[in-house]
Amino acid sequence: MKIRSLRARLLLGTTVTMIVVLGLLGVAVDAFVHRTLVKEFDNALLSKAQAIASFVEQHDNEIRFEFDPQRMPEFVPGEHPAYFEVWVEGQQKETSPSLAKGESLSHGELTGTRTEFASVVLPDHRHGRVVAFPFAAYVDEEDNDAPSRRVYGVLFVAIETRDLDRTLATIRWMIAGLCLGAIGVCAAALLAVVNRAVHPVMAVASKIGSMRETDLSSRIEAAGLPSELCPMIDRLNGLLERLEAAFDRERSFTADVAHELRTPIAGLRTTLEVCRSRPRDPTVYATAIDRSLKVIHSMQTVIENLLLLARAESGQLAPVVAEVDLSDLVRDAWTAFAGRALESHLAVRMTLPEACIVPADTAKLRIVLTNLFDNAVSYTNPGGTIDIELSSVGAHTQFRISNSGNQITPEELPRLFERFWRKDEARSQTGLHAGLGLSLCQRLLSLSNATISAGVESDRFIIAFTLPQQPKSCVPAR
Amino acid sequence: MRVLVVEDFTPLREAVVQGLEESGYAVDSTGNGEDALRFARSAEYDVIILDLMLPKVDGLTVLKTLRASHSPSHVLVLTARDTPQDRVKGLDLGADDYLIKPFEFSELLARVRALIRRKYDARTTSICVGDLEVDTSLRQVRRGGREVELSAREYALLEYLALNVNRTVTRTEIWQHVYDFNATVESNVVDVYIGLLRKKLDHPGANRLIHTRRGQGYVLRDGGDE
Numbered sequence: 001m002k003i004r005s006l007r008a009r010l011l012l013g014t015t016v017t018m019i020v021v022l023g024l025l026g027v028a029v030d031a032f033v034h035r036t037l038v039k040e041f042d043n044a045l046l047s048k049a050q051a052i053a054s055f056v057e058q059h060d061n062e063i064r065f066e067f068d069p070q071r072m073p074e075f076v077p078g079e080h081p082a083y084f085e086v087w088v089e090g091q092q093k094e095t096s097p098s099l100a101k102g103e104s105l106s107h108g109e110l111t112g113t114r115t116e117f118a119s120v121v122l123p124d125h126r127h128g129r130v131v132a133f134p135f136a137a138y139v140d141e142e143d144n145d146a147p148s149r150r151v152y153g154v155l156f157v158a159i160e161t162r163d164l165d166r167t168l169a170t171i172r173w174m175i176a177g178l179c180l181g182a183i184g185v186c187a188a189a190l191l192a193v194v195n196r197a198v199h200p201v202m203a204v205a206s207k208i209g210s211m212r213e214t215d216l217s218s219r220i221e222a223a224g225l226p227s228e229l230c231p232m233i234d235r236l237n238g239l240l241e242r243l244e245a246a247f248d249r250e251r252s253f254t255a256d257v258a259h260e261l262r263t264p265i266a267g268l269r270t271t272l273e274v275c276r277s278r279p280r281d282p283t284v285y286a287t288a289i290d291r292s293l294k295v296i297h298s299m300q301t302v303i304e305n306l307l308l309l310a311r312a313e314s315g316q317l318a319p320v321v322a323e324v325d326l327s328d329l330v331r332d333a334w335t336a337f338a339g340r341a342l343e344s345h346l347a348v349r350m351t352l353p354e355a356c357i358v359p360a361d362t363a364k365l366r367i368v369l370t371n372l373f374d375n376a377v378s379y380t381n382p383g384g385t386i387d388i389e390l391s392s393v394g395a396h397t398q399f400r401i402s403n404s405g406n407q408i409t410p411e412e413l414p415r416l417f418e419r420f421w422r423k424d425e426a427r428s429q430t431g432l433h434a435g436l437g438l439s440l441c442q443r444l445l446s447l448s449n450a451t452i453s454a455g456v457e458s459d460r461f462i463i464a465f466t467l468p469q470q471p472k473s474c475v476p477a478r
Numbered sequence: 479m480r481v482l483v484v485e486d487f488t489p490l491r492e493a494v495v496q497g498l499e500e501s502g503y504a505v506d507s508t509g510n511g512e513d514a515l516r517f518a519r520s521a522e523y524d525v526i527i528l529d530l531m532l533p534k535v536d537g538l539t540v541l542k543t544l545r546a547s548h549s550p551s552h553v554l555v556l557t558a559r560d561t562p563q564d565r566v567k568g569l570d571l572g573a574d575d576y577l578i579k580p581f582e583f584s585e586l587l588a589r590v591r592a593l594i595r596r597k598y599d600a601r602t603t604s605i606c607v608g609d610l611e612v613d614t615s616l617r618q619v620r621r622g623g624r625e626v627e628l629s630a631r632e633y634a635l636l637e638y639l640a641l642n643v644n645r646t647v648t649r650t651e652i653w654q655h656v657y658d659f660n661a662t663v664e665s666n667v668v669d670v671y672i673g674l675l676r677k678k679l680d681h682p683g684a685n686r687l688i689h690t691r692r693g694q695g696y697v698l699r700d701g702g703d704e
């Protein structure tokens with residue numbers, strides 16, 4: 001099972017680690033204390049054995065054991081007696097008074113060849129420790145009749161370990177209690193710390209939850225938050241900023257659309273109201289109707305461009321690619337503007353290949369060309385020049401149009417492709433230039449991965465677009 | 479009364495000009511802010527109808543410049559921008575009234591009339607001088623309870639005199655307020671129209687209302703010649 005909560009994961013992880021570490025530590029301390037105490041106990045046992053061994057004396061070849069029960073009352077039969085056995089030359093020589101007749105001391109796995117200790121069950125079924133202590137019988141140096149051979153024996157001494165076991169058990173419980181207590185206290189403290197650490201996350205969450213889609217201007221304050229949260233907050237604020245900008249653009253776009261349509265509607269309404277205000281000549285009515293139709297035509301253009309733009313932006317316009325002669329298309333699109341160019345005495349120079357076959361979206365390219373030609377004819381100074389050029393550049397096809405009488409400054413170039421942007425904050429006389437043309441061109445071209453760019457060169461305004469396709473065939477101009 | 483129409487959308491401008499002229503106003507018009515300022519300097523307009531989005535010099539700048547030069551013209555701002563902030567900005571810069579496109583033409587006319595009344599401190603729509611009554615909203619003239627038929631230009635002349643009742647107005651002032659730049663008129667046209675007005679207003683046995691001040695001009699006043 002995967003634990004989803006960060007808090008639970010943190011708590012569980014640290015608590016388990018703590019239990020393992022403290023558990024091991026407790027066991028180690030317990031083992032150390034056990035060993036130390038048992039060793040001390042054994043030392044005491046050993047010194048007792050040494051004392052008893054000193055009672056074994058050798059006179060010539062005779063072994064004497066002069067044990068005085070008065071001096072060592074613990075070996076006398078009583079409530080909790082200690083025991084010993086003295087073995088000499090493999091024979092049990094003496095036993096403590098506490099050992100009843102026929103009773104023997106369990107030696108565990110002790111062989112008696114060296115000083116060794118073992119835990120055993122005492123004859124009266126108590127737990128105890130036994131020591132095997134090999135010794136040489138005491139020989140009086142001053143005795144002249146030194147024995148020819150020294151007698152060696154083994155002494156087994158056993159003492160009950162009830163007090164030791166109790167102490168060890170108490171210590172073990174204490175260690176266990178301490179460890180458990182430490183784990184509990186730490187876990188509680190950890191819970192509080194984790195809760196506190198998680199609190200900012202909850203605070204941020206409630207802040208995000210209280211944000212409204214209508215007001216995107218608020219930001220999440222990163223100051224005072226844990227540094228781990230800051231990258232997330234920063235990214236979130238960045239996202240909010242981008243969203244706000246997008247919403248603002250959308251809002252101003254709506255306002256622009258309203259403005260773009262309100263003015264022609266005002267013109268239309270006033271024209272008709274004034275015309276209707278009194279009886280007039282049929283010719284006056286005709287003039288008013290013609291004017292109204294012109295206004296309606298310009299409104300229609302704005303609306304159609306808007307619709308086209310909206311469709312292009314929402315991806316509703318799929319490119320329809322077919323082979324087309326671009327030179328032909330350019331010449332054909334220009335025909336509609338030749339008259340206006342002539343009226344304004346514009347000198348137009350076309351540098352086109354005889355034929356230039358490229359796979360392209362003809363319908364959209366025609367809209368692009370129409371918009372570019374319209375701009376050029378509208379904004380070129382009277383008597384100025386327009387250069388139209390189609391060429392193949394590397395693996396691409398490039399269309400370039402430039403005109404004299406440029407009014408755009410280099411700083412304004414990036415804004416050219418914004419919707420409703422105009423050099424002058426005013427409508428042109430025709431109402432055709434609603435500032436939609438270039439953004440529409442950019443959108444339509446991007447559908448077929450073509451790029452459009454604008455530039456300024458002395459007094460010339462240049463706009464160029466590049467199709468990513470190489471001409472299939474290009475017949476140079478004769 | 480003389481009105482300047484500043485609007486760059488030709489169909490709207492032409493329709494407004496036609497409607498105002500047919501209502502008896504002397505109207506000049508332009509499609510850009512630069513000309514608007516030039517026009518406003520060379521003639522005293524009673525009302526300037528000003529679009530805010532204009533080529534060359536934008537409407538707000540025109541407004542600021544007019545107010546800085548203490549132009550007595552009342553300005554009616556005409557705009558497609560309808561947010562309260564836009565209105566506040568326009569009014570704070572010295573606009574006298576604000577009308578949002580699209581509008582009803584009769585409302586525009588009513589607002590122009592209201593601005594003219596304000597300019598001449600006339601609180602009511604009807605001005606009475608003796609037994610002469612000039613109703614500026616209905617554009618009707620009565621003398622002794624009898625309606626007097628006047629041409630648009632005659633009415634404009636009388637209205638100007640009536641708004642300046644008891645004050646001598648010079649021929650130049652009359653010229654400034656009753657004729658636009660396009661009027662091709664003889665120099666004595668004011669005297670000719672005054673003559674026509676007198677003929678229509680005066681009937682036997684009634685007081686003369688329009689008096690000539692030799693070398694100064696004319697005055698509309700109830701009372702005999704001095």
